[in-house]
Amino acid sequence: MHASETSLRTVRVTRYVTPLREGGSLPAIAEADDGFLYVLKFRGAGQGVKALVAELIGGEISRILGLKIPELVFATLDSAFGRTEPDEEIQDLLKSSTGLNLGLHYLQGAITFDPVVNFVDPILASKIVWMDCLLTNVDRTARNTNMLIWNKELWLIDHGASLYFHHSWQQWEEQAKKPFAMVKDHVLLPFASELEKVNASLRELLTPEKIRSIVNLLPDDWLNTWSSGEPPQQIREVYYNFLITRLASSEIFVKEAQHARSILI
Template sequence: MNVSPPQLRTVNVTRYVTPLREGGSLPAIAEADDGFLYVIKFRGAGQGVKALIAELIGGEIARKIGFKIPEIVFANLDTAFGRTEPDEEIQDLLKASVGLNLALHYLSGAITFDRSVTVVEPMLASKIVWMDCLLTNVDRTPRNTNMLTWHRELWLIDHGAALYFHHSWYNWEEQAKRPFVQVKDHVLLPYATELEAVDPELKAIITPEVIRGIVGLIPDEWIATEWQETPDEVRDIYARFLETRIASSHIFLNEAQHARAALI
């Protein structure tokens, strides 16, 4: 079966609206030349392009599974942009982010997910936990759920802390087969009663062809700032990491099951 690779639009940032002072990355709400507002993740922020790559891969894998994800676009920042910004810290960030950045469509009026208010059924909770174990996403905890409720539906956001293997790049094979011990802090783990049932279903969706299509979106210019390998070599390592992790899913599933049992 042929799988069409995902396509991302590219927009040009026209107006910086307001910073979102969350953590050290300083994302911002900005307007683009298509007239829409976006949450922009800047390549010049603390974690650099690796956070953007994690956001891109994590978000598009989540979309492929069927979760609701704001549209992800490449956001081009011109050299002239931000020269009139009075905040020196923000101006420095914008200068360091000239070129392609990543942005998510801004969900105006969305509210932060609250598990005491919104009930997540077990199958959905299990799929989200499974995906976050695959991606080694440490950032979906009760303190910071990175989920929103918008128009009475659950939306997933902010996968920039996933794939942390790329911060110690050269032992990726070993890391691909490690259990995800941080799953014990996952906000949806108590409701993830169907992990064994969703495993074959999601493995059938996230095929090597799907993975290769998603990692193929990583721009050459991002790779050139961080790695000595060629862009194709870097994209191949990301793909092989995810393929190995899926093939070894029993490892992270066992860890999740044990962590869930400890909660009961």
């Protein structure tokens, strides 16, 4: 781990509570040795560590931009954990996830955001749409909002489907400068009338130093078996350069979002 001004706590998972079967990668509620419950994202699921990378980067960028997101923690899973789990699919998932995983603090009693019932302030909606365009987050739609209402406030969860450029790793420079066409399906786009205004303020918040501090959080343990074979620090550099390049080209995705909104309303 590289030293940075940004840091995540590490907890040890002590009890598997229940699977969250609405997630395609079988996240679960689990208890850790600090006594808190977490929504656990497993390295052995679906897209593997790339989903965890996207979750970490997306979550910490959200925090820097002043958006509400549950605390992220590194969560270690012992090799003996889950041996008594009767569900074979879950047992296999736990076995393949030994080591370092990622957890989000569980928001007890939170309810799913409903765009029909819940009004969102235009500035807040614009910030979230802007950030999801930056991250190329394909998973904030009416079908799957990935937002919760907790204590009467809007909280963001689940950024694992962001940064999809990393599934075609060698084309990151081209992807960094592309508009985000899927913004047309964003659940908050109808509310997002202040995209141009938030573009300037959010670019100021997301400094190169802060982006560096986030990508430096990515643990070697996740990056040592990267499919393209680069060493961990080189992989971190790709994420850093992708985000810096995309940030510098933000007018491109802002214009795309404004155009999509004009058609929608």
